[in-house]
Amino acid sequence: MPTAFLTVIPPSSVVYAVTLGVMDIRAITPDEFRAYASVWERTFNFDGKDDELAAEAKVHELDRSIVAVDDGTFVGTGGSFSFELTVPGGVVPAAGLTAIAVLPTHRRRGVLTSMMRYHFEDVQNREEPVSLLRASESVIYGRFGYGVATYDSSWKIGRRDASFTVQGQIGEAVSLIDLDRAKKVLPEVYAGAAPATPGFLSRGKEIWDHALSDLESWRGGFTSNRFALFEEDGAALGYLRYRAKDTWEQGLPKNEILAAELIALTPQAEAALWRFVFSTDLVDEIRTQNRPTDELLDLLLAEPRRLVRRRTDGLWARLVDVPAALAARRYRVEGRLVIEVVDPFLPDHGGRFLLEGGPDGAVCRWTTDEPDLVVDPVALGACYLGGGSFALFRAAGRVKGETKAAQLADTMFSWHVQPWCPHYF
Ligand SMILES: CC(C)(COP(=O)(O)OP(=O)(O)OC[C@H]1O[C@@H](n2cnc3c(N)ncnc32)[C@H](O)[C@@H]1OP(=O)(O)O)[C@@H](O)C(=O)NCCC(=O)NCCS
Known part of the structure; x- marks a missing residue:
């Protein structure tokens, strides 16, 4: 976690007018964590166990x-x-929005909208050009300017x-x-892999301690x-971090392996880890939760069609400081575009920006020149890491400009690998 950002003072308590009256929005103190978590319990419909809440309290930046x-x-x-987010050819400080919940008794009165305004002020004060999230429902965050920047593929x-x-x-x-060796070596491999893949x-x-704390209630059987x-x-x-399930039916082994996270620095390492999984005796089925969309395994298997796949939205990105974000990659x-x-949600953050960039770096500044492309933050967030397509947004009527401008933008913004985010928050 970049400590430089931990010392910055968050926006002081802000009073927002929402449709049910005047509401105070602020950070919590450590002794308020239980009450804070009880809002999630009522919203996400679960009873938090003591060990779960203790693990959450340690990882959250209060x-x-x-x-x-x-x-x-x-x-x-x-x-x-x-966070520090890998972008094509670099990294950028980014806020990872989390723990969003509004009590069922207080929904659709603007509480989330007020919290989003508070969040964007915080992000701006900390000079983080990008805000990120993972969404419980894909209908919620487009209105606040987030676009789908990476996809998760499960198979x-x-x-x-x-x-x-x-x-x-x-x-x-x-x-x-x-576990002791894993605590040392997994973070090293992950940090070694991070620069190569945007997302x-x-x-x-704290995040590694949380990820490897392996509470009973997180194992799902x-x-x-x-x-x-x-x-x-x-x-x-x-x-490879994985779990297994011991199941037998009518005397036949139906064991499962859940490959929770496979991170490799070389294709040889990745292939060897997959071969290890597929050679495990008694295992009937292998599952993953979140793999990249451009998966090496497709080319290693004689019959890749046998991978039964589902693609879902992964990381959502919202550029809060457009010129800083575009110059960082x-x-x-x-x-030149x-x-x-x-x-619409943060009008002061919009405007016209001249981007001049290439493989060696980029500059981006405000301009009064006529635009090649007119975009909304959703399209820009979706294309930022090289995953989305300006031409496709244009075809859908959501980006304006000449075809050749959209094609140039796609060629410039695309990267050698598809963006992927293995991390949940
Ligand atoms: C999602 C949630 C936080 C929204 O809170 P809220 O205070 O009701 O949101 P707001 O009143 O600020 O809504 C703003 C707008 O978004 C819409 N909206 C928000 N959440 C929505 C949802 N889940 N489905 C459909 N529309 C939604 C509202 O209808 C409203 O639209 P309008 O401006 O056209 O009237 C709340 O529904 C919730 O706690 N859901 C369960 C937990 C969850 O999914 N959290 C998100 C985790 S990523």
């Missing part, structure tokens, strides 16, 4: 928490993580349906490691975390 208080009662919550496959086009040796350079988020110690590590010449080049080809951003 100075970035948000609570909406109506006449002394907490009715809405939110918060942010201070399942019967183990016996999988034969590999390129064979390796069973057990090649893959070992099972214990990766920095994970500080599967085993505790298991860790497979691929090493070459003493260097850790890839890991690199572009695939040299180009004037982009006008029409921003």
Whole structure:
């Protein structure tokens, strides 16, 4: 977690007028965490166990928490993580919006809208050009200017349906490691992989402690975390965190493996870890939750159609400081574009911006020149990491400009790999 951002003072308590009256919006104090979490319990329909709440309290940045208080009662919550986001050719500080909830008794009266305004003030004060989130429902955040910047791909496959086009040796350079070793080596591999793929988020110690705390209630009937590590010449080049489920039907093994996170620094490491999973005896089915859309495994399998896949929205991005965000990344080809951003929720953050960028870097500044493209923050957020297409937004009537301007923007913004975010928050 970038400590530079932890010391910044959040916006002081702000009083917002919402349709039910005047509401105080502020950060919580540590002794208010239980009351804060009880809003999530009522909103997301679960009873938080003590160990879960303790784990959440440790990972949340309380100075970035948000609570909406109506006449002394907490009715809405939110918060942010201070991340560094990998963008094409660089990194940018980014706020990860989290814990958004409004009590069922107080919905559709503008509580979330007020909390979003508070959040964007905080993001601006901390000079983070980008706000990010993962959405519970895809209908909520477009109105606040967020676009889908990465996709999660989940798949399942019967183990016996999988034969590999390129064979390796069973057990090649893959070992099972214990939790203590995992705590040391997983963060190193993850940090090594982060610069290559736009959409990766920095994970500080608190986040790793949370991710590996492996509470019973998080296992969903599967085993505790298991860790497979691929090493070459003493260097850790890839890991798989997985769980298994022991199921038998009429004397036949129907065990499952849930491959929770596979991160590799080389294609050889990635292939070896998949071969390890697919060679595990008694396993009938292998599942994943969140894999990239451009998955190496497709090319390793003789019958990739056997992967039964679902694609869902992953990371949503919202540029809060457009010129800073656009200048922080690199572009695939040299180009010059004037982009006008029409921003209905934060009109002062819109305007016309001249972007001059290429593989070696970029500059972006305000301009009065005529725009090549007119976009809204949703389209810009969706295209920012190289995943979305300006031409497709234009075809849908959501970006204005000449075809060739949209094509140039797509060529400039695209990157060598599809953006992907393995992190949940
Ligand atoms: C999503 C949630 C936080 C919205 O809070 P809220 O205070 O009701 O939102 P607001 O009153 O500020 O709504 C602003 C607008 O968004 C719309 N909207 C907000 N949430 C919506 C939803 N889930 N479905 C459809 N429309 C929604 C409102 O209708 C309103 O539209 P309008 O401006 O045209 O009237 C609340 O419904 C909730 O707690 N849901 C369950 C938990 C959840 O999904 N949290 C998000 C986690 S990522």
